[in-house]
Amino acid sequence: MPGQRSITEAEKLAEAKLGGSPIRRDRMAVVANIYRAASTVRQHLENSVLRGVDLSWTAFVVLWVVWIWGESETRHVAEEAGISKGTLTGVVRTLEKRGLVQRASHPTDGRLVLLSLTDEGEKLMQRLFPAFNEEESFVTDKLSDADCRAVADGLRRVVLQVEQNGEERRQDVLGDATLAPRSSGRRKA
Amino acid sequence: MPGQRSITEAEKLAEAKLGGSPIRRDRMAVVANIYRAASTVRQHLENSVLRGVDLSWTAFVVLWVVWIWGESETRHVAEEAGISKGTLTGVVRTLEKRGLVQRASHPTDGRLVLLSLTDEGEKLMQRLFPAFNEEESFVTDKLSDADCRAVADGLRRVVLQVEQNGEERRQDVLGDATLAPRSSGRRKA
DNA sequence: GACGTATGATTTGGGTCCAAACCAGAAGGC
DNA sequence: GCCTTCTGGTTTGGACCCAAATCATACGTC
Numbered sequence: 001m002p003g004q005r006s007i008t009e010a011e012k013l014a015e016a017k018l019g020g021s022p023i024r025r026d027r028m029a030v031v032a033n034i035y036r037a038a039s040t041v042r043q044h045l046e047n048s049v050l051r052g053v054d055l056s057w058t059a060f061v062v063l064w065v066v067w068i069w070g071e072s073e074t075r076h077v078a079e080e081a082g083i084s085k086g087t088l089t090g091v092v093r094t095l096e097k098r099g100l101v102q103r104a105s106h107p108t109d110g111r112l113v114l115l116s117l118t119d120e121g122e123k124l125m126q127r128l129f130p131a132f133n134e135e136e137s138f139v140t141d142k143l144s145d146a147d148c149r150a151v152a153d154g155l156r157r158v159v160l161q162v163e164q165n166g167e168e169r170r171q172d173v174l175g176d177a178t179l180a181p182r183s184s185g186r187r188k189a
Numbered sequence: 190m191p192g193q194r195s196i197t198e199a200e201k202l203a204e205a206k207l208g209g210s211p212i213r214r215d216r217m218a219v220v221a222n223i224y225r226a227a228s229t230v231r232q233h234l235e236n237s238v239l240r241g242v243d244l245s246w247t248a249f250v251v252l253w254v255v256w257i258w259g260e261s262e263t264r265h266v267a268e269e270a271g272i273s274k275g276t277l278t279g280v281v282r283t284l285e286k287r288g289l290v291q292r293a294s295h296p297t298d299g300r301l302v303l304l305s306l307t308d309e310g311e312k313l314m315q316r317l318f319p320a321f322n323e324e325e326s327f328v329t330d331k332l333s334d335a336d337c338r339a340v341a342d343g344l345r346r347v348v349l350q351v352e353q354n355g356e357e358r359r360q361d362v363l364g365d366a367t368l369a370p371r372s373s374g375r376r377k378a
Numbered sequence: 379g380a381c382g383t384a385t386g387a388t389t390t391g392g393g394t395c396c397a398a399a400c401c402a403g404a405a406g407g408c
Numbered sequence: 409g410c411c412t413t414c415t416g417g418t419t420t421g422g423a424c425c426c427a428a429a430t431c432a433t434a435c436g437t438c
Contacts, residue, residue, distance in 0.1 A: 013257045018318065024326050026337045031230055031325040033344035038227030039271045040351045041220055046396095048359050054372050058424065068202045074387070082228045087425050089388055094423075111386040111433045129207065136220045137213050138358055142346040148215045150336075151343035155222035157331040162229045169327055170237050183243050184392040185427045235426095247394065264416065276395050278418055283393075300403050300416045373422040374397045 034155070041139050049131045053124065058083060060128070062091050063100060063117070067125040071116040073106070100124060223344070230328050238320045242313065247272060249317070251280050252289060252306070256314040260305040262295070289313060 042057050050060055058081070065080045066072060078088040092115065095101040100121035106112035117125065140148060203212060231246050239249055247270070254269045255261060267277040281304065284290040289310035295301035306314065329337060 017257065018315075023319070023322050026334055026341070027326045027329045028322055029341040030329050030332070030337050030344075033341045033348070034223065034226050034230060036271065037223050037344040037347045040348045040355075041223060044351045044355050044359070048362050051371065052363065056371075056373070056423070068206065075385095082225065083424085084426055085387065086389080086427075090424070109386085109434070113387065126207075129203065130212070133212050133217055135358075135362075137216045138354075139347055139351055140216045140219050142350045143219070143343055145215055147339075147343050147346075148219045150339050152215070152218040152222045154332055154336050154340035155219075155226040157336075158226045158328055159222070159229045161331045162233045162328050165327075166229075166233050169324075170233070173237050173324075174241065182240065182245075182392090182427070184245075184394085184425090186389090186391050186429055245394070262416090272394090273396055274417065275397075275419075279394070298404070298416090302417065371397070371422090373395090373424090375399055375419090375421050 030158075034158070044139060045132065045135055048135050049128065053128065058087070059091055059095055060132075062088065062095065063121060063125060064129075066101060066115050066117055067122070067129075071104070071114050074113045074115055077115055095121075219347075223347070233328060234321065234324055237324050238317065242317065245280075247276070248280055248284055249321075251277065251284065252310060252314060253318075255290060255304050255306055256311070256318075260293070260303050263302050263304060266304055284310075 046057050050057065055063070061081045062077060062083075065077050069076070069080070074088055074092070075085060078085045081088070083091070092101060092103065096103065099118055102116055102118050104114045104116065106114055143151065203214075203217070235246050239246065244252070250270045251266060251272075254266050258265070258269070263277055263281070264274060267274045270277070272280070281290060281292065285292065288307055291305055291307050293303045293305065295303055332340065
């Protein structure tokens with residue numbers, strides 16, 4: 001069980017490393033566990049439900065968003081799915097090749113592209129979603145209903161905090177240090 | 190604030206979609222929020238602390254693991270960092286080029302590779318870790334200490350559940366249906 | 379109408395990411 | 409020694425992922 005043991009162990013080691021600097025371990029533990037839980041859960045869902053239908057996590061999320069919200073503009077889908085517009089273009093391309101999603105141009109605004117599920121996509125989601133929810137229930141099986149509400153609520157507050165104050169915070173932390181572009185990504189012409 | 194609103198909204202739409210199938214919304218909400226929180230937090234940390242030193246999230250995690258645990262075999266680092274061995278090879282390559290990490294061969298077992306931080310890597314982490322923890326505190330600012338413990342504990346239980354029972358569950362769900370390899374990934378020779 | 383400017387989607391470049399295939403050293407059996 | 413089998417790192421192929429650059433359409437103003 002590396003999960004529990006190693007993280008708390010690591011927390012102590014980290015504190016020791018800093019020689020008594022005021023590290024807030026409880027805050028560190030929240031973030032570490034959010035990330036660990038996310039990748040563990042994702043891995044499990046990919047290897048149980050999604051593997052069988054050859055869908056990546058991201059592809060499924062995009063499918064899910066379009067399924068739930070119905071025909072939508074790509075920028076909204078990217079926003080909801082939590083990926084960039086550029087990534088969405090690629091994911092939609094593969095979903096289109098598989099015949100699960102279709103693109104349509106907006107009737108009045110030629111810049112927009114609308115996404116919707118094909119009949120096959122609709123049928124797939126109808127079948128996949130309950131299976132997905134089964135696994136969601138499995139991974140949270142050791143939590144009571146009250147635990148679930150508490151965890152979900154706490155996480156929502158984290159998301160809200162960053163969404164509401166993150167931008168300001170980043171400007172605050174970075175100052176006006178016009179930082180270099182990340183090393184990955186397109187270079188200036 | 191798409192976070193709060195859209196997810197709960199989406200839950201209702203999803204239930205409607207299934208026409209009253211027994212979807213467990215509270216479980217769905219936990220998983221959805223775990224994932225949403227993870228990517229939100231990751232994005233914030235990448236764009237505040239990590240951007241300035243041109244490190245990706247994964248690169249930082251790897252650095253962190255080696256920093257905390259000291260010289261370690263690559264398989265342990267991959268395990269702790271939550272990435273595959275293959276991915277680690279690539280990440281270490283870029284970290285090595287940046288002069289933050291060094292590779293060494295095991296004295297007695299020629300198969301093993303040991304990773305450790307260079308002096309520069311050590312200095313970087315010394316500086317980066319407190320800044321990182323600052324942002325961890327920022328994103329969890331709307332949670333009380335008790336909330337933090339509750340959330341972290343709940344997430345730990347999720348991770349534990351999958352680590353302990355996930356393998357069996359997957360075999361259970363998939364049966365012995367020898368499923369096709371995922372479409373991405375290397376083909377047979 | 380012609381000409382900026384603003385707003386969307388797509389392409390591009392570099393870097394993850396995984397799983398399967400590969401390769402190399404270790405450990406036993408003979 | 410030699411020949412399996414096992415174990416651990418690396419390579420490979422396809423898909424993701426972001427941000428900046430680019431392409432394309434809308435919406436002004438003149």
